[in-house]
Amino acid sequence: MQSERGITIETKRLNGNCQEDIVIAAEILKNGGLAAIPTETVYGLAADATNGAAVEQIFKAKGRPQDNPLIVHIASYEQLEQLVSEIPERAKRLMETFWPGPLTVILPKSQLVSDQVSAGLSTVAVRFPSHPVACAIIQTAGVPLAAPSANVSGSPSPTTAAHVLHDLEGKIDAVVDGGSCTVGLESTVITLAEETPVLLRPGAVTLEQLQGVLGTVKMADAVLHQLKQDEIAASPGMKYKHYAPKAKLILLEGSDAAFFHYVNTHAEEGIAALCYDGQENSLHVPAVTYGAKDCPQEQAHELFDALRKLDDLNCTLVYAKCPKSEGFSLAVYNRMIRAAGFEVRKLD
Numbered sequence: 001m002q003s004e005r006g007i008t009i010e011t012k013r014l015n016g017n018c019q020e021d022i023v024i025a026a027e028i029l030k031n032g033g034l035a036a037i038p039t040e041t042v043y044g045l046a047a048d049a050t051n052g053a054a055v056e057q058i059f060k061a062k063g064r065p066q067d068n069p070l071i072v073h074i075a076s077y078e079q080l081e082q083l084v085s086e087i088p089e090r091a092k093r094l095m096e097t098f099w100p101g102p103l104t105v106i107l108p109k110s111q112l113v114s115d116q117v118s119a120g121l122s123t124v125a126v127r128f129p130s131h132p133v134a135c136a137i138i139q140t141a142g143v144p145l146a147a148p149s150a151n152v153s154g155s156p157s158p159t160t161a162a163h164v165l166h167d168l169e170g171k172i173d174a175v176v177d178g179g180s181c182t183v184g185l186e187s188t189v190i191t192l193a194e195e196t197p198v199l200l201r202p203g204a205v206t207l208e209q210l211q212g213v214l215g216t217v218k219m220a221d222a223v224l225h226q227l228k229q230d231e232i233a234a235s236p237g238m239k240y241k242h243y244a245p246k247a248k249l250i251l252l253e254g255s256d257a258a259f260f261h262y263v264n265t266h267a268e269e270g271i272a273a274l275c276y277d278g279q280e281n282s283l284h285v286p287a288v289t290y291g292a293k294d295c296p297q298e299q300a301h302e303l304f305d306a307l308r309k310l311d312d313l314n315c316t317l318v319y320a321k322c323p324k325s326e327g328f329s330l331a332v333y334n335r336m337i338r339a340a341g342f343e344v345r346k347l348d
């Protein structure tokens with residue numbers, strides 16, 4: 001079954017709570033097809049990582065640049081041993097602490113990992129998800145699964161099966177519905193391929209937690225700052241535009257009072273706001289909310305859905321309060337500044 005992607009194919013809706021549907025998804029994957037699967041972070045667009053032709057179809061379906069490598073998902077430590085050339089002591093400590101879970105570890109790759117998966121790099125990104133449906137599908141398929149987030153390249157990662165269908169219906173063989181993803185942001189990515197570990201993408205496993213296990217962990221410049229035109233990204237994904245709603249998004253840095261004042265004095269046709277729960281009552285423009293002000297976990301859970309809802313408002317410019325950039329909030333901040341194309345205005 002090798003349908004030419006781009007041509008409309010029937011996308012099966014499968015139920016993650018149904019054992020028969022898990023078997024159907026695993027069969028699709030074993031036969032070289034594409035299935036979107038739920039994980040605790042976001043939905044992934046999976047293919048058999050050992051099948052180069054299947055992996056190539058992921059890039060086509062998403063419109064993903066060829067030089068952006070994929071994460072390989074495993075459900076056992078035997079699968080890890082096949083993918084990497086060595087498992088250093090510090091990697092073992094990380095895995096014991098955070099796996100299965102929302103952490104991706106980059107290690108030198110084995111010869112089994114194809115150039116399609118690693119985009120020609122000498123390393124491979126590996127993750128052992130904790131979501132029972134993801135684990136059941138990997139185990140039933142019996143192969144590691146290469147899976148980027150199951151969105152069209154550039155748009156927010158999907159946290160529900162409906163988001164996946166919105167982006168990829170007709171381009172993939174199936175989506176397995178496992179409800180809404182608990183974390184809501186993609187996994188933390190750390191590379192152990194260099195002497196000092198480097199955080200490449202913040203997520204639910206925080207920099208502080210990683211430092212607690214490993215001691216020194218550097219943060220890649222691209223976590224907080226826009227890469228310059230000719231700068232080489234430690235992680236190729238960091239150089240691409242991400243998460244952007246159709247409207248222009250601008251982050252406002254300052255107190256709540258300054259935020260309300262700024263938005264309300266700019267309340268023209270086409271302006272909207274992205275704010276925390278309850279703040280919409282203080283604003284004179286249409287607003288989408290994304291969780292409680294003091295709960296970054298809730299904000300992470302709701303952010304990508306909120307960015308997609310902004311598209312439905314048909315606005316041209318959205319103002320959002322700039323989140324903090326420490327602890328768990330760093331992950332939310334990292335996605336927000338990318339969605340805003342790094343445009344932050346200081347208010348007070």
Ligand code: TXA
Nearest residue numbers: 041043044069070123124125148149186187235236237
């Ligand atoms: O939570 C997640 O990580 C989700 C779920 C499906 O597992 N996956 C995900 O994949 O977010 P993706 O492809 O959207 O993001 C993977 C990021 C990209 O920025 C990519 O460049 C980077 O990881 N990456 C993958 N392999 C790498 C490698 N060998 N070296 C450096 N960066 C790598």
Ligand code: MG
Nearest residue numbers: 148149157186
């Ligand atoms: Mg992605």
